[in-house]
Amino acid sequence: MDDGIPTTEQLVSDIIEELRADPDTDQVLIDILSEHVVKMDPKSSAVADAATLIENLARQRGEQDL
Amino acid sequence: MTAPITIESLDIQGFRAYLDSQSFSFRKGNKPSSLAIFAPNAKGKSSLVDAFEYFFSTDATLERLGRREAQSQAGRTALAHVRAQEKNVSPQVMFKFRQGSEQIKETRGIPSSGGLPLVAERVLAATKVPFVIHGYDLRGFVEASAEIRYRELAAWFSLDPLLSVQRNLRALQREVKGKVDSQSEADERLRDLRRVTTGEVSSWHEPAICEWFNTSILSALDDSLTLEEISETDPTYSMLVERKEEEDKQVGLASMDTLTRQIESLSTTAMHDQGTDDGLLASLEKIISDYESAVAEEANERSKASQSVFNDVWSKAHSLLEMDGHEFDSCPVCDTEFKSTPHGSPHAVLVSLNDKLGMLAAYRDADAKLRAATERATKGKETVASALDSLGIGLSDAGHGDCADQCAAYRGELDLWTLGQPLPESRELLQALSSVHTLIDTARQRLVAGQGESTYANAVKSILELLQIKADLGRIHRFDKEHQNLNEELVRQANSIETAIVGHTRQLISQLETDVNSLYQSIQGTAGVENPVTILLQMSDDDAANQQQVRLVIDYASNRQGVAPTGYLSDSQIHSLALALRLAAIRTFNTDAPIIVLDDVVTSYDADHRKCIASTLAEKFAGFQILVVTHDEQFFNLLRDHLPQSGWAFRRITNLDPDFGPVFADHHTSDEEIDSKLADGITAGEKIRQAEEEWLLKISREFGVSVRIREIERPYQYDRSELAGALAGFLKEQKLAPPAMPGIANSFLDSLQSGVVENFVSHFSDNPYRSSSVGDERTRWTEFKLFRELFVCPKCGRSRFSRPWQLKKPVCRHESCQTPFEFQATLSTVGDPP
Structure with missing residues (x-):
């Protein structure tokens, strides 16, 4: 294959890094996505785990808004 | 970069059409080579392809056989040769x-034990695209649905993890959105609001709630008071709390509540509202129980460590024996030999010292625990005593003198009690306290009921509930807002990720598309032609769900752009397209194991296209090892013409021998094989016949004997008698008479011509019913070898000949010899037969 085209693993890593570099990106959320969903070998519970973490994050931020 | 995996050889036996072992080399010199095999139908050529498919099958079968074998004798049963x-x-x-x-x-x-061979796993890991291409299923990819095509491409491009990312991202967005949209928690709190406001207010609108409170609750108590907001800072709320306390005092509720709390703090869990904590009396019982355990443990450890006076001695002896580089035979203090002690060795003494010092450590731990337990017990006793004193005063003031006396009595028992004795029995005291608790509770309820609905206590209670609902709704609102923000950010990030993945996939597919067009033009022979048909692999531009589709279309003409290939291309063109797709994919993705197996892929082509395929393989797949099997002789000959002899072997199957397997034109049955069988007493009749036929064909070819062209049936195989007859005729014509062989009555050539050797028995006996034996075969084999050795160059002794067309007699093939062939007059060099 053309060497200019990244491997699948490299692509996943590049996507995450590019999003992280964006100042508008919610860094905690991208951490959750990269830890659970946007990875080469996600767990079978990846979606449920990520959804719970997002919910907890919303709750935590809601408390901080007081 | 790792070196590519190449095939060295393939050996088959007892598999499909192959009974005896046959070997296929994929190496010429020190380089990988390819192999083309031609055979008419049903001669066993596909068994070679089957060997590849079987070796790399995760199910240990062939796709067309399947896995089921019960009843039908098909499935895996059909893998083994029927006579194996x-x-x-x-x-x-x-x-x-x-x-x-x-x-x-x-x-x-066969059957396969265990899973896939490890080397097969390694090859499969290095090949993204299936490398066995059957002509009969080539069209599948062209005619598959766009989704299936995408899945296949995704597997080739190793996109499965990306598909999983896309799938999970979509599922996550659905899940988060579902939770964001859910109002269940807020709804629950609004139900509470409706209950508190007796159905008057159903949404959080604070002025309306205050209005309800002022009208329904406050006006009956004091119409000068007005609640402005549901807040603890509202002056009216503070006022209501003060009045509630005043009210409690007036009706005696405050003292009742204090006394109730005191009883509950002393009593057991059964009398607690929460039911979670032990009362002080129960806690003391537990503390005393722990203390007793600590006492027992300490006593136990103390007895084990009774020799603690030796602690210092043991410690020093331990240090001494542990010193590196010192081997003591006897005690350094008293000179006692270790082997004469009960332990027997310094090491055993060291182990014993470790045990003893360990016991001392355990004792120290137990002692520390006991001290802590003692302190807790003392403090617990003081706490209970203090609580009993306070409760006794409260009970006495409230008129429960008997119970107060019981408290004082228990307090007295507790004063006398010392650690180590059983704790004074508290059952009677607890029963008395329980009775008083019930009495107070009943009196309290009666008082509250006597007050009616319009009390400050009820007003404060309503406000407290409203405050909790307000706090909860505020928290829920903030959570919802944050959840919504996160959901929006999730959608944004997911879209970015999707876009990147789709862009990557498009890039990969575009790269493949270029190669497919190049190969298609090459196979079709249209390279360089103006406006050739262009093949397009298109991903959908629709929403994310439809992006996992790849349409295969062609630009057929200026007014037929992006049309389905099946509507415009001929059958053979579709076949070419399918072949180009598979070959392009293999060329792109299988570079780590450059292997291709082509099984009858030219069935629907004319001569020009076959030539183009041969050229394509030669020009574009020079770095690949290819096995081509075909029943198309013309294609086979074209391959011979186009492909480099240095990197290719070309073999023809001439016959399928049910007792051997496919017989190749260049097959040579070795003398050693037959000698070995005969030496082991195993019948070698079939092999001997095969060796005779091979030699007959060789010598007939080299002597250039004339064979009559046969009828169309059986065009690929000469009969032994026909060759023997032709050879005999040629020798006779050239006046080349084989010398008589000592001890053998009949002429070998005559026997071949007459076919009597078809049954070895008849060769040696006139009795057609006599059965054969290994001895007969051994005799026949010796005789054949003697006869064969007559055909040597009279000058140099070599056994290869040729007969250029202008010569009548064959000559020695060796360049420096070329002596005309003559039989030697005697058999002196051959020796006598046994």
Whole structure:
């Protein structure tokens, strides 16, 4: 294959890094996505785990808004 | 970069059409080579392709056979040669591969024990695209649905993890959105609001709630008071709390509540509202129980460590014996030999010292625990005593003198009690306290009921509930807002990720598309032609869900752009397109194991297209090892013409011998094989016949004998008698008479012509009913070898001949010899037959 085209693993890593570099990106959320969903070998519970973490994050931020 | 995996050889036995072991080399000199095999139908050529498919099958079968074998004798049962068991042949397929300097050999038996061979796993890991291409299923990819095509491409491009990312991202967005949209928690709190406001207010609108409170609750108590907001800072709320306390005092509720709390703090869990904590009396019982355990443990450890006076001695002896580099035979203090002690060695003494010092450590721990337990027990006793004193005063003031006396009595018992004695029995006191608790509770309820609805206590209670609902709704609102923000950010990030993945996939597919067009033009022979048909692999531009589709279309003409190939291309063109797709994919993705197996892929082509395929393989797949099997002789000959002899072997199957397997034109049955069988007393009749036929064909070819062209049936195989007759006729014509062989009555050539050797028995006896034996075969074999050795160059003794067309007699083939062939007059060099 053309060497200019990244491997699948490299692509996943590049996507995450590019999003992280964006100042508008919610860094905690991208951490959750990269830890659970946007990875080469996600767990079978990846979606449920990520959804719970997002919910907890919303709750935590809601408390901080007081 | 790792070296590519190449095939060295393939050996088959007892598998499909192959009964006896046959070997196929994929190496010429020290380089990988390719192999083209031609055979008419049903001669066993596909068995070679089957060997590849079987070796790399995760199910240990062939796709067309399936896995089921019960009843039908099909499935895996059909993998083994039907006579393998009878002939005691172990069915197996053996491959030798090479990767760099590493040679890997592995055999897969039939049935297969265990999983995929390790080397097969390695090859499959290096090949993204299936490398066995059957002509009959080539069109599948062209005619598949867009989704299936995408899945296949995704597997080739190793996109499965990306598909999983896309799938999970979509599922996550659905899940988060579902939770964001859910109002269940807020709804629950609004139900509470409706309950508190007796159905008057159903949404959080604070002025309306205050209005309800002022009208329904406050006006009955004091119409000068007005609640402005549901807040603890509202002056009216503070006022209501003060009045509630005043009210409690007036009706005696405050003292009742204090007394109730005191009883509950002393009593057991059964009397607590929460039911979670033990009362002080129960806690004391537990503390005393722990204390008793600590006492027992300390006593136990103390007895074990009774020799603690030796602690210092043991410690020093331990240090001494542990010193590195010192081997003591006897005690350094008293000179006692270790071997004469009960322990027997310094090491055993050291182990014993470790035990003893360990016991001392355990004792120290137990002692510390006991001290802590003692302190807790003392403090617990003081706490209970203090609580009993306070409660006694409260009970006495409230008129429960008897119970107060019981408290005082228990307090007295507790004063007298010392650690180590059983704790004074508290059951009677607890019963008395329980009775008083019930009495107070009943009196309290009666008082509250006597107050009616319009009390400050009820007003404060309503406000407290409203405050909790307000706090909860505020928290829920903030959570919802944050959840919504996160959901929006999730959608944004997911879209970015999706876009990147789709862009990557498009890029990969575009790269493949270029190669497919190049190969298609090459196969079709239209390279360089103006406006050729262009093949397009298009991903959908629709929403994310439809992006996992790849349409295969063609630009057929200026007014037929992006049309389905099946509507415009001929059958053979579709076949070419399918072949181009598979070959392009293999060329793109299988560089780590450049292997291709082409099984009858030219069925629907004319001569020009066959030539184009041969050229394409030569020009575009020079770095690949290819096995081509075909029943198309013209294609086979074209391959011979176009492909470099240095990197290719070309073999023809001439016959399928049910007792042997496919017989190749260049097949040579070795003398050693037959000698070995005969030496072992195993019948070699079939092999002897085969060796005779092979030699007959060779000598007939080299002598240039004339064979009459046969009728169309059986065009690929000469009969032994026909060759023997032709050879005999030629020798006679050239006046080349074989010398008589000592001890043998009949002429060997005559026997071949008359066919009597078809039954070895008849060769030696006129009795047609006599059965054959290994001895007969051994005799026949010796006789044949003697006869064969007559055909040597009279000058140099070599056995290869040729007969250029202008010569009548064959000549020695060796360039420096070329002596005309003559039989030698005697058989002196041959020796006598046994």
